[in-house]
Amino acid sequence: MEIREFRVSDAPALRALWARSGIRIRPGDDDVSLGLFAARNPGLFLVGLEEQELVASALAGWDGRRGWLYHVAVSPERRRRGIAVRLVRMLEERLRVLGCKKVNLIVWEDSADAMRFWASIGYQRERAIELSKVLE
Numbered sequence: 001m002e003i004r005e006f007r008v009s010d011a012p013a014l015r016a017l018w019a020r021s022g023i024r025i026r027p028g029d030d031d032v033s034l035g036l037f038a039a040r041n042p043g044l045f046l047v048g049l050e051e052q053e054l055v056a057s058a059l060a061g062w063d064g065r066r067g068w069l070y071h072v073a074v075s076p077e078r079r080r081r082g083i084a085v086r087l088v089r090m091l092e093e094r095l096r097v098l099g100c101k102k103v104n105l106i107v108w109e110d111s112a113d114a115m116r117f118w119a120s121i122g123y124q125r126e127r128a129i130e131l132s133k134v135l136e
Helices: 008-021 031-040 083-098 112-120
Strands: 002-005 045-050 053-062 067-074 103-105
Touching: 002 083, 008 031, 008 053, 008 067, 031 045, 031 053, 045 083, 053 083, 067 083
Parallel strands: 067 103
Antiparallel strands: 002 045, 045 053, 053 067
């Protein structure tokens, strides 16, 4: 598997991967926003390719205080091969080098598989509630 940084030209294939993987496409997942995210978080927006096909992704953001993980996804037919763990560990190390001491992420309540995955690699549920507002 080739792991490299995201390119804006990857965006359509990336959204297709996310849809196949059960990730809800939300505001901020458009081409412009993904390009801005990659520019603001150099080295922290990774994609995985096999035979030129985009089959995995993991995004991390660093605000100087906390790290965030987003859209960790592996194509359903390529799961259970350690790809997601490899991507997450790479991003954790890159965040650690930046000085990050804690990483957060959001999992939808109905995502039992995702909850099991994150727990299996050492993440624990917090007693927090996410609030949001779409800015138009």
